[in-house]
Amino acid sequence: MNTIYCYANHQIKPLENAGVPVSDLLVQRGYGIFDFLRVAHGKPLFIDDHLDRFFNSASIMHLPIKESREEIKKIVATLIEKNKFEYSGIRLLMAGGDAPDGYTISQPHLIIIEQALAPPILQFSEKGIHLASYPYQRQLSEVKTTDYLMAIWLQPWMKTKGAHDILYYQEVSVSECPRSNIFMVSPQNKLVTPENHMLKGITRKNILQIAVNLGLEFECRNIPLEELKLAKEVFISSSTKRILPVSQIDDKVFELSNSKSISYIIFNQLCLLETGQC
């Protein structure tokens, strides 16, 4: 196997030599943030948007990043060149750092990992995925923290429901899936997505821009779970998945989207937008 390189302890090094010290706040107290972006044809996609969000997450979490934006971009470029993956994902991880008292932020540090990914899906999925709804609100939800305690804890439950992913909701609105945003097309053909209490994805942002470009009617607002189940189309979005149509939420089955659907149109526009980045 080829050596995979990562960035840790302020240097590029083989991945197998990169461990987080057991005294780190990330290990002992789950205190960390990250971001994840895809690489296609050697180009990191939407890296400025991801860095904007990463620096914002760090700022909210009191985690100063020593490396500048330009330094991080150079490290990412070096990893891409050294690792030579055909398709990959880059994980920027900011660990809380070594805390002598096991509790106080002192020396946060940056880790950057590149990992191979399957080639991106070029065909709009015709099968769709099944979501199981679960009442939960992520803590510090506007920040991309490493807290996926509930998402991973719920995996066995999710499987008993025959579902592929989880949809978090509260009384007033659905919010997000653990690693994706959620959209619906209303019976009035309006594109709607929640606005609060969730992480704002880069793909979500791109979709809203596409809606502007195409002149599609859209709205960012609360969507009660019951209303979502009355939608014409439902789909989730993320950097790795782009768009996946939802075929079922709990017991409610949706008709499969077709080539005239808004989901399908947006999927193709997203592919074009990515190509434009390469």
Place this chain on the structure above:
Amino acid sequence: MNTIYCYANHQIKPLENAGVPVSDLLVQRGYGIFDFLRVAHGKPLFIDDHLDRFFNSASIMHLPIKESREEIKKIVATLIEKNKFEYSGIRLLMAGGDAPDGYTISQPHLIIIEQALAPPILQFSEKGIHLASYPYQRQLSEVKTTDYLMAIWLQPWMKTKGAHDILYYQEVSVSECPRSNIFMVSPQNKLVTPENHMLKGITRKNILQIAVNLGLEFECRNIPLEELKLAKEVFISSSTKRILPVSQIDDKVFELSNSKSISYIIFNQLCLLETGQC
């Protein structure tokens, strides 16, 4: 400096060689549990209670522990013997393990760390501590997970309040401090502590046993924040702190406990109980 030994990757090794792989679910997804116990005169205190809780946390979190109870006790004894700390704490940490897909529990693994601690306080604190209340409910609160995201995030805010620790509460009741349980002595001299939505401490359990032994009236039930502020005495409890009286919650100042206070009596009983373990 002497080498400090820990247990990781199924072997005793120097602490500086023990890192958690960056691919571990604990690092990438904050998925882990732990427990922490004190060591006095070479004896791990209340280790059976801590192991009961640790195995229970692991079971709830779908984290199978390969090592048996007896094996863990032997490892702990070996670390104590090799490290020769005068006073120390033992951290049992169960990491989610390497997940090829970065998301699914596959090979959880046990890490055991011993760290030096200051000698235990033998005198009941006469100063007390100041708590700042914050509306928050820990997720999976009956499990000792590594999730201290909110506790650490709130540190700068807590300092602006001039407080020493945070008290979580919800509408119906206060629940806990991030690393301690909370007790009050009601105006009717009844010892009261919350019963739900918090982690049940080993020291909390010992205190309730002391209440039984001494024939003190006690009750485990919801305590609304407003009611807590009307208490005669308030104190927090934990394995490292035993008991610390609370001198202030938000703007409410409490009279300092004295040698006739219930807090003082329980503190001394806790010290005796510990001595009995050695």
